[in-house]
Amino acid sequence: MKAVLDIRRGAPGETPHNQTFDVPFEPGQSILDGLRALRRDVDPSLAFRFACINANACKECMMLIDGKVDYACTVRLKEGVTTLAPLPKKALVRDLVTEIAPPDERLHLKS
Amino acid sequence: MHLETDVLVIGAGGAGMYAAIEASRAGASVILADRSLIGRGGATVMAQMTVAAALGDREPDSWEYHLSDTLAAGRGLCDETLAAMVCEEGPGRIREMDAWKVGWARDGEHIAQVHAPGHDRARCVYVEVLSTGPAVSKTLRTQLNLVSGVRRIGDLAIVDIVVEDGRACGAVAIHIPTSEIVTIAATSVIIATGGLTRLYRRNSASSNMGGDGYALALRAGAPLIDMEFVQFFPIGHLAPRLVGMDPIMWDPFRYKLGGKLLNSEMHEFETDYARSDQRSDGNYVLTRDLATYAISKEVEAGRGSPAGGAYLSFQHVPEDVIRKSFGPVVDRLAANGIDLATQLVEVAPIAHYHMGGVQVNAQLETNIEGLYACGEAIGGANGANRLSGNAITEAFVFGARAGVNAAERAKRARTRWSDAAAKPAVALLRSAEKRDTPNPAHLVADLQALMADKVGPFRTQQKLGEAIAALDDMTKAIGDQPWSSAEPFDTVLLDWLDLRNMLLVAKSVAVPALARTESRGAHQRDDFPGLDDSWTLNQTIALAGDRLDLAKRVPSSRKVPV
Ligand SMILES: Cc1cc2nc3c(=O)[nH]c(=O)nc-3n(C[C@H](O)[C@H](O)[C@H](O)COP(=O)(O)OP(=O)(O)OC[C@H]3O[C@@H](n4cnc5c(N)ncnc54)[C@H](O)[C@@H]3O)c2cc1C
Ligand code: FES
Numbered sequence: 001m002k003a004v005l006d007i008r009r010g011a012p013g014e015t016p017h018n019q020t021f022d023v024p025f026e027p028g029q030s031i032l033d034g035l036r037a038l039r040r041d042v043d044p045s046l047a048f049r050f051a052c053i054n055a056n057a058c059k060e061c062m063m064l065i066d067g068k069v070d071y072a073c074t075v076r077l078k079e080g081v082t083t084l085a086p087l088p089k090k091a092l093v094r095d096l097v098t099e100i101a102p103p104d105e106r107l108h109l110k111s
Numbered sequence: 112m113h114l115e116t117d118v119l120v121i122g123a124g125g126a127g128m129y130a131a132i133e134a135s136r137a138g139a140s141v142i143l144a145d146r147s148l149i150g151r152g153g154a155t156v157m158a159q160m161t162v163a164a165a166l167g168d169r170e171p172d173s174w175e176y177h178l179s180d181t182l183a184a185g186r187g188l189c190d191e192t193l194a195a196m197v198c199e200e201g202p203g204r205i206r207e208m209d210a211w212k213v214g215w216a217r218d219g220e221h222i223a224q225v226h227a228p229g230h231d232r233a234r235c236v237y238v239e240v241l242s243t244g245p246a247v248s249k250t251l252r253t254q255l256n257l258v259s260g261v262r263r264i265g266d267l268a269i270v271d272i273v274v275e276d277g278r279a280c281g282a283v284a285i286h287i288p289t290s291e292i293v294t295i296a297a298t299s300v301i302i303a304t305g306g307l308t309r310l311y312r313r314n315s316a317s318s319n320m321g322g323d324g325y326a327l328a329l330r331a332g333a334p335l336i337d338m339e340f341v342q343f344f345p346i347g348h349l350a351p352r353l354v355g356m357d358p359i360m361w362d363p364f365r366y367k368l369g370g371k372l373l374n375s376e377m378h379e380f381e382t383d384y385a386r387s388d389q390r391s392d393g394n395y396v397l398t399r400d401l402a403t404y405a406i407s408k409e410v411e412a413g414r415g416s417p418a419g420g421a422y423l424s425f426q427h428v429p430e431d432v433i434r435k436s437f438g439p440v441v442d443r444l445a446a447n448g449i450d451l452a453t454q455l456v457e458v459a460p461i462a463h464y465h466m467g468g469v470q471v472n473a474q475l476e477t478n479i480e481g482l483y484a485c486g487e488a489i490g491g492a493n494g495a496n497r498l499s500g501n502a503i504t505e506a507f508v509f510g511a512r513a514g515v516n517a518a519e520r521a522k523r524a525r526t527r528w529s530d531a532a533a534k535p536a537v538a539l540l541r542s543a544e545k546r547d548t549p550n551p552a553h554l555v556a557d558l559q560a561l562m563a564d565k566v567g568p569f570r571t572q573q574k575l576g577e578a579i580a581a582l583d584d585m586t587k588a589i590g591d592q593p594w595s596s597a598e599p600f601d602t603v604l605l606d607w608l609d610l611r612n613m614l615l616v617a618k619s620v621a622v623p624a625l626a627r628t629e630s631r632g633a634h635q636r637d638d639f640p641g642l643d644d645s646w647t648l649n650q651t652i653a654l655a656g657d658r659l660d661l662a663k664r665v666p667s668s669r670k671v672p673v
Contacts (some may be wrong), residue, residue, distance in 0.1 A: 007640055011597065011598070011599050012599075015446075019540075026352060027352070028351050028353070028354070028448070028528055028584045029352050030354045033352070036552075039550075039552040039602065040550065040553050040556050041550075041553065044550045044551055044552040044553075044598055044603050045547060045598075045602055045603055046598065046602065047446070047599075048320060051147045051148075051152045051153075051318050052151075052317045054353070054357055054358055055157045055356065055357040056354075056355040056357075057357075058147070058152065058157075058317065059151065060147065060148060062310070073354060073355070073467075074354050074355040076263075076354065093288045093599050093600050094600045095597045097288070097600045099288065099597075101148050101149075104394070105148070105149050105263045105264065105265045106264070106265065106266070107112070107264050107291075107293065108289075
């Protein structure tokens, strides 16, 4: 089976652009599985956050999936197009990564 | 940017958070840095099962019984002082966590304790349902907020420890969201970076468990110990793809409900491997090592399941019994399209925990003054194999101890931060060149495949030799100049830095594995089956220039205070 990931990319100050990738998959695999395969096989510069991969414990992989805030590690890949974008209400870092750490756990503290 | 602190704690899992809390209580200023978010990046938050401590509330128990089980599992190689520390101080930490409202499950008025494999009695506490890790992490995060003087910094990856005149004086780090180089001056530095199981293709690791701390220690001049002992968990989930659940989730199922392991001929093969001299662990036919052996041998003989493991079946268990024991989990399985009453799942051994690690003394200090280590990052307490439930306990106990000792040292000693000593690491980061071929993320996958195929649970001289040669080639291929993609969240640079560490750490596993010509605990040599008494020795490994040097020592026995 083949999924198409339509991914919003770019860093702050750049005009965001969308890039689409074909991702072969097996039923049951997650969006995160697809993103990791993309980095490994196509574009290692693609940025997204994750830590625990399976357990849904770290809660780092949140993004906008088909317009809805969700975890990339629990939403499954599907045939056809899935759009991915960074969280809208958080400061953009790059591609799908946003600043999600609590404000007092960042290097640059707002004074 | 340059920061200063009394104590720098690297890694915010159970060990690092406990260390930060205790160092702060002892009056030190603390920076707690994690390459991921605080309390989320490592194994602690993922743990689902139990934590061992001889509380003795429900039935009589003593830390000495716990110690004798721990030493038995370690097959003669435990550092007895460290093992005793875990067992003796574990109950106090478990009660402290209870007072901090972690929510240990209750059995009437007592904290509930279950009997986990390898323990001689019901000794293991837990948080319902399969929530031990998240509860522990949340509780420690809350305590961190309550103590003053701990500066928590997420997204900060420590790249190297700075050592001047044989003393640790801080670290060089990269701030991931901006790629800014950060130097941190510290009187005491604590490595609390967790384990290395990401080195293997099939693992229970998070993305941050490539073994950074071992590489940091080696490059700082501190030796590692028992690195050949990587624990494989026999029945990691393999197929069908399960999301939102940890791959080690089948253990409690199997333990409570007695799941059957079947090969492709639907034959229940476990009994074929049961040895008369082997102590059965409670409801299991085989111990973890033997189950790993049995599954691997069935696969080798061409009787594996389609995905390359064994089938696990609960079809003999009535549906209502399954639901009664694991209701909420049954629903999550249903969401994954799995019905245990009618379906088999596939399981295989996966890398799960590392017994080896940074060598420390009873103060949790390495041979580099001011450099401490704790948690899964240290070696010694578990010898050749770990008892289930001991890992979280050791994270608490060693974390707390390291925190206090590091703070005490900070009161006595003065930092001598050295720009000159920090220069090589800073220059390394500055020298990064834009480049992404070969794809470094692919190289990580290649490394994981190599380790699984050649340095897995069953080893031979030939496979280990091939692994070491391939690791040397890969190390040459990545060179000494980092690769980079883009300024903020530079994934290519992070992969390159991971490879730099993972390749060194992988070699520090393969080299002692090749030297140990016997089979013991988690280190099994097909060409040297059976335990050899003359190998009742620990191996240590240290970096000398580009060379890894091995040494042997007699396992440290306990100094009983007079
Ligand atoms: C899925 C799973 C289930 C488990 N279940 C159990 C169980 O039921 N009972 C039990 O006793 N044990 C269990 N274990 C083992 C136990 O969880 C771990 O041994 C223990 O939590 C380790 O704690 P730690 O603080 O040493 O390391 P971790 O919790 O792994 O924390 C290490 C931290 O260091 C950070 N870090 C790493 N490198 C760097 C760097 N270079 N710079 C900055 N930060 C860095 C990581 O991001 C991470 O946050 C389990 C392990 C796993 C993986
Ligand atoms: S990767 Fe951890 S919650 Fe999704």
